[in-house]
Amino acid sequence: MFTIPRKKHFLNIEEFTSLCEREDVTLYIHCSPHNPTGKVWTKDELLEIKKICADNNVYLISDEIHMDFVRPKEDFVSVASIIEDNDLVLVTTGLGKSFNLASIPHSYFITKDRTITSDITTAMGSRYNVNTASSLALAAIEAAYTECGEWIDQLNEHVEGNFQLISSYIDEHLSEYLSFDVPKATYLGWISFEKSGLDADTVHKALVEVGGIAVSPGKLYLDAENKHFRFNVASSRTRIEDGLERIRKTFEHLGK
Structure with a gap:
């Protein structure tokens, strides 16, 4: 965890870099917008985080479950918007918060990393015996994003x-x-x-x-x-x- 000073709420680049440089750190789970502080990350901060992770071969996962609750909404920048081909970056989210759909087990991810996409697909089928997405969840996601703005x-x-x-x-x-x-x-x-x-x-x-x-x-x-x-x-x-x-x-x- 890196420090977010309460008053200024800016990224502590030095501390974050030092953590990513550690040999025992291979994965960083990013919360955007941040819970519990409510911080909304700027595009410059996200680019800096992504670069530091890439420089140190640290996989970046951005949890964006609170993405629909930003004031004003135009301030939110998804990590998905800055992903380039084969980046070791994955964005994950779902509709449990925005649409109160926790009763419909679901989530989804966005990435351009073909390797991890294949690994997740294989793991879901072999380890959890889930080879296809729930048709009910797919219908709910489609309705939410096309009809419920x-x-x-x-x-x-x-x-x-x-x-x-x-x-x-x-x-x-x-x-x-x-x-x-x-x-x-x-x-x-x-x-x-x-x-x-x-x-x-x-x-x-x-x-x-x-x-x-x-x-x-x-x-x-x-x-x-x-x-x-x-x-x-x-x-x-x-x-x-x-x-x-x-x-x-x-x-x-x-x-x-």
């Missing part, structure tokens, strides 16, 4: 509205304890309670016991004392409002 646009408007609601609510009711920046991508926002002065264990215990709300703590991704919790906004406006009220109840209780 308007639905995705409306979904992103809803997600953006939920983020703005959280930001406004915190500014109005909880600015003494919390701060929040709308992420550039994903539907997962990180709320900071650094201003509260409270420790992470106290906050997360109170969120469950006082607010009756379960959120992902920052310690799952960084250090044990990380003073953030994750708010999933891919839900109805009513549930978001209810969650905010529960958070408010929690911090007003802790502030007594």
Whole structure:
């Protein structure tokens, strides 16, 4: 893992290069847009990552499962758009996030590496006995990409509205304890309670016991004392409002 400074969010080229130069590193799995930070990679950054991987014979796999949740959507650049013939690069994604299709097992990849395409096809047939794609999954993918653009646009408007609601609510009711920046991508926002002065264990215990709300703590991704919790906004406006009220109840209780 390489460092993404919280404030500037730029690629640490030196550290990434040093990791790729290690003899025990042969594969880099890239998350684009990045989860959990919500970072949207620029084309220049992606080209630099691709070059460093190629220079060190490190295979690059770009996981782009959150590709449809970028604000504004024009900022997203897929690694697929910079692949050249025989590059050791593979892009993988699916519709589980964008269209809530986790119930239809599927995923797909894009590459110009003929060797790995053959290897994957052989492995899927011999190891997993899956020689053909699910006809239901293929129909869902085709429908999603040819008929559902308007639905995705409306979904992103809803997600953006939920983020703005959280930001406004915190500014109005909880600015003494919390701060929040709308992420550039994903539907997962990180709320900071650094201003509260409270420790992470106290906050997360109170969120469950006082607010009756379960959120992902920052310690799952960084250090044990990380003073953030994750708010999933891919839900109805009513549930978001209810969650905010529960958070408010929690911090007003802790502030007594």
